[in-house]
Amino acid sequence: MFAVYASEPNPDDPLASLTIGERPEPEVPEGWVRVAVKAASLNMHDLWTLRGVGIKAERFPMTLGCDGAGVLDDGTEVVLHSVIGDPTWSGDETLDPTRTLLTEKHQGAFADYVVVPRRNALPKPAGLSFAEAACMGTAWLTAYRMIFVKSGLRPGQTMLVQGASGGVSTALIVLGKAAGLRVWVTGRSADKRALASSLGAHEVFESGERLPEKVDAVFETVGKATWSHSMRALKPGGAIVVSGSTSGPDPSADLQRLFFLQLNVIGSTMGTREELGDLLRFCDIAGIKPTIGSQLPMTEARAALEAMQAGETAGKIVLTR
Missing domain, CATH: 3.40.50.720 (NAD(P)-binding Rossmann-like Domain)
Structure with a gap:
């Protein structure tokens, strides 16, 4: 499948490790779901992944993209919650010492498909486009x-x-x-x-x-x-x-x-699944939509990351499939 990924850690020149090409399709463990990605937004975390911050060397190659929105195999439109923790943890998952984000331990959303725990795929409000919904998770x-x-x-x-x-x-x-x-x-x-x-x-x-x-x-x-x-x-x-x-x-x-x-x-770090659900409902009720500074096809991920690295942002940068 198509993917945008970090081939190896590069602390001094992160974009030198950026690769746009083919990766194996992900396997779907029990209790997880496959999401066909329609849109994914950039975060500074993607540059940190390219630098090797917060990710072990043996995890590379690593598909980038903490945030995304797409469609389950049954046609349900969903928004990704990128905080993945111990399924037995109770309470605020941002306090789980074993928690990770997509792109730290699990492959990210800059690809045709991403696999996440079922609870991490929340229903997308009808009032948000895939590009707008992809901005919500981080x-x-x-x-x-x-x-x-x-x-x-x-x-x-x-x-x-x-x-x-x-x-x-x-x-x-x-x-x-x-x-x-x-x-x-x-x-x-x-x-x-x-x-x-x-x-x-x-x-x-x-x-x-x-x-x-x-x-x-x-x-x-x-x-x-x-x-x-x-x-x-x-x-x-x-x-x-x-x-x-x-x-x-x-x-x-x-x-x-x-x-x-x-x-x-x-x-303050990220947020919980419950808070993401509340945010999505709040935006839907209030008619709020995120500001998208630029929207590019995923094949142009390098230009998007260069713009973010240079601080040339006016809202979120979104990649689409």
Whole structure:
């Protein structure tokens, strides 16, 4: 079958390991299902897989693609939940120490077919296209959990999103606006700030710009480049919800401000199957659709990954079959 995969780990030049070609069709273990992939979206995790981060060398070659949507053998249209854990684990699967994502232990969705546990294939809402549904499993689920599970925000409060154009950031803007929050966003360029405004942000600011007032919560996916600004932006007792560190993982902790203002730093990773189901229903009820920055055939995966690596994003990048 056709597949886009990492042939081997390459920490220094990840795209050198990208291969577009043929792979064996997957076997379907008991309790798992085969999904004919119609669309799959890119994540930074795909570049990490190419670098060999979070995956053992013996797992290569590894088909890329954490997120996707497609059709089961019986014709059911589904959305993939990419967190795969111990089937005997009870409770929040993101806390299961043995959990993995697609492309870490199991082959991913940049292919004709992907195989997942039956519970990881959720019904696709009729109101979402396959391309739109393929954006939900990582970026949108991460944003949903950050706002509705981790932040403690109430409608009417103010949230700040650091970074205006990535998949998680654009989802945070749309979901926050729909939830009745006042959404402020920072962006490095006029184009990125314009995108945030078009998605419904109430105010946009240059990166690092002094804000007119303190906010109730900051949503961080950038890390080192924005951390100091995030700490200064918070009201006493406010929270920073962190789900990534694309500019580096070593921000100054600013511990004096942290304890004196009783700030909260909250980590957030992906989301549960139940939360993905809630997200899909919320989007269906509210008529919300993800922002797709570009949509390319899967045969053009290299160009798509190059664009993501260069930061040339305005929403999610989606590959289709």
